[in-house]
Amino acid sequence: MATVISNERLAEGVYHLVVEGGNSGEMGQFYMLRAWGAYPLLSRPLSIHQVNDNGVEFLYHVVGEGTEILAGLNPGDPLELEGPFGTGFPQVEGRVALVGGGIGIAPLYYCAQKLPESDIYLGFSREPFRTEAFRPLAAELTVDVGGLILDSVDFSAYDHIFVCGPHPMLKAAQLKGSALDPAGKRPDVYLSLENRMACGIGACLVCSVSCKDGQRKACADGPVFLAEEVLFHD
Amino acid sequence: MINTTIDTTATIAGVSFKNPIVMASGTFGFGREYGRLYDVSLLGGISGKGLTLHAKAGNPGIRVYETPSGMLNSVGLENPGVEAFLAKELPYWETLDTARIVNLGGNTLADYVLGAELIQRDADARLLAGTQAVDMIELNISCPNVKEGGIAFGVKTPAAQEVVRAVRAATSLPLAVKLSPNAEDIAEMAVMCEAEGADAVSLINTISGMKIDVRRRRSVFNNLYAGLSGPAVKPVALRMVHQVARRVTIPVIGMGGITSATDIIEFIMAGATVIQVGTYNFMNLRAGSTLVEELQQFMKEENISSLDEIRGIV
Numbered sequence: 001m002a003t004v005i006s007n008e009r010l011a012e013g014v015y016h017l018v019v020e021g022g023n024s025g026e027m028g029q030f031y032m033l034r035a036w037g038a039y040p041l042l043s044r045p046l047s048i049h050q051v052n053d054n055g056v057e058f059l060y061h062v063v064g065e066g067t068e069i070l071a072g073l074n075p076g077d078p079l080e081l082e083g084p085f086g087t088g089f090p091q092v093e094g095r096v097a098l099v100g101g102g103i104g105i106a107p108l109y110y111c112a113q114k115l116p117e118s119d120i121y122l123g124f125s126r127e128p129f130r131t132e133a134f135r136p137l138a139a140e141l142t143v144d145v146g147g148l149i150l151d152s153v154d155f156s157a158y159d160h161i162f163v164c165g166p167h168p169m170l171k172a173a174q175l176k177g178s179a180l181d182p183a184g185k186r187p188d189v190y191l192s193l194e195n196r197m198a199c200g201i202g203a204c205l206v207c208s209v210s211c212k213d214g215q216r217k218a219c220a221d222g223p224v225f226l227a228e229e230v231l232f233h234d
Numbered sequence: 235m236i237n238t239t240i241d242t243t244a245t246i247a248g249v250s251f252k253n254p255i256v257m258a259s260g261t262f263g264f265g266r267e268y269g270r271l272y273d274v275s276l277l278g279g280i281s282g283k284g285l286t287l288h289a290k291a292g293n294p295g296i297r298v299y300e301t302p303s304g305m306l307n308s309v310g311l312e313n314p315g316v317e318a319f320l321a322k323e324l325p326y327w328e329t330l331d332t333a334r335i336v337n338l339g340g341n342t343l344a345d346y347v348l349g350a351e352l353i354q355r356d357a358d359a360r361l362l363a364g365t366q367a368v369d370m371i372e373l374n375i376s377c378p379n380v381k382e383g384g385i386a387f388g389v390k391t392p393a394a395q396e397v398v399r400a401v402r403a404a405t406s407l408p409l410a411v412k413l414s415p416n417a418e419d420i421a422e423m424a425v426m427c428e429a430e431g432a433d434a435v436s437l438i439n440t441i442s443g444m445k446i447d448v449r450r451r452r453s454v455f456n457n458l459y460a461g462l463s464g465p466a467v468k469p470v471a472l473r474m475v476h477q478v479a480r481r482v483t484i485p486v487i488g489m490g491g492i493t494s495a496t497d498i499i500e501f502i503m504a505g506a507t508v509i510q511v512g513t514y515n516f517m518n519l520r521a522g523s524t525l526v527e528e529l530q531q532f533m534k535e536e537n538i539s540s541l542d543e544i545r546g547i548v
Contacts, residue, residue: 038303038517039303040300041304041305041465041516042516042517043517065300082519196296196297197298198298198305199261199267199515199516199519200519201268201270201271201519202263202267203263203267204263204298204307204309204516205260205309206297206298207297208297215292220267233294
């Protein structure tokens with residue numbers, strides 16, 4: 001059992017949850033959270049925003065009943081944490097860009113800590129949040145509000161690009177990566193996918209992702225995949 | 235009176251279960267993932283992810299949706315196929331000290347039979363080598379997700395009878411038939427299974443359900459309907475287990491929304507020999523170890539020394 005340290009509202013529907021109890025995790029991994037009894041039925045997967053000896057932090061957007069309950073948590077409240085789970089971003093060398101859209105910036109903070117010389121691109125449709133926390137960690141920080149953050153990223157300038165954001169943004173990042181001249185410099189583009197999960201550990205197959213080599217599990221093989229491996233159907 | 239020993243064991247067709255808690259097909263993979271969280275050999279048994287003769291990619295689109303006290307799933311039988319399962323998973327199953335149940339589905343009669351034959355052949359080869367990795371086949375005639383087969387076999391008794399008869403002829407392994415609550419007459423279906431030589435029936439599979447996205451004006455699921463499970467289905471499942479247990483002499487494996495020791499006891503009192511736990515695995519990743527402990531505790535408190543004392547008493 002974990003304990004809520006703080007649960008601060010950062011923007012409309014966006015919260016920063018700090019929890020005492022989970023102390024491990026790699027970039028892009030997630031925990032399953034539960035702060036209720038039998039209903040809602042399923043726990044909620046949230047990616048690691050930051051983890052250290054003090055505990056683990058999450059950024060989340062209120063989208064349904066589960067996150068609604070999370071938003072009502074107060075310091076001292078108990079919380080069930082299972083994890084860390086999943087295959088996250090690799091520890092890489094070279095020039096790195098971290099590109100986040102909206103709540104998709106959540107896992108990139110821990111990446112920025114682990115990969116200190118990265119350029120960071122944060123895009124928001126309306127109200128930006130958490131940008132000042134990223135600033136000291138970035139070689140260069142670019143923030144966009146209302147536009148398309150991917151337009152600011154010169155893919156050919158990087159060895160590795162980590163992307164997390166809404167579905168259309170992930171598709172666009174895949175396209176942008178594959179459109180580069182194969183003779184020139186091409187970065188490895190990694191996408192952190194989001195999917196509905198039930199177990200979170202790779203047993204139930206509800207979060208299956210179509211990949212070039214067949215069905216993969218977002219919760220166990222991912223949530224991070226090389227962009228070129230993923231087949232987007234819609 | 236104080237009970238010094240509590241007997242939670244049960245036997246089905248010579249297969250012994252150290253306790254009545256069996257993990258349900260489709261919620262437990264082949265046990266490996268949960269095996270990292272707790273010792274799955276403390277379970278009565280494991281029913282593996284439903285297999286078909288050939289690998290299946292499953293359904294596209296949204297596969298899970300929460301409902302009040304339940305969930306709808308539309309996984310569509312994604313699985314590696316029988317042969318890949320035998321090669322990749324049985325070395326692991328061989329190491330487990332629990333009843334190992336292969337769940338077998340199919341879209342055609344021939345697929346069911348060929349799948350059963352492959353499993354039988356593997357079991358025969360292992361027997362010669364002095365090992366064993368499969369204790370029972372659970373025949374899935376009821377998966378409501380696959381358009382071309384599943385539902386048709388499990389709804390009408392004559393169609394199901396053909397499959398049960400053919401698979402019974404193809405394997406000498408203990409055979410349980412998993413029944414669909416969508417069957418026209420589930421008790422009649424169970425009676426047929428017994429007559430055709432099944433060693434047990436298990437029920438219920440998920441109840442066919444639906445969810446509409448009102449803004450998009452379409453079903454949430456690409457496959458239109460999906461299977462309802464979880465605590466929401468428990469009263470229906472319990473009633474069906476009770477009805478079936480009254481009509482057959484073969485053991486009944488009961489399931490549907492079990493999340494506690496008292497839920498288990500209810501199913502045993504309704505006539506189940508052992509039970510299965512499915513959706514609860516998603517609510518509590520350590521459901522198996524939680525329930526094994528809770529059941530011991532409950533039996534101790536209630537002075538039940540053996541499940542035989544209470545089985546079918548209602």
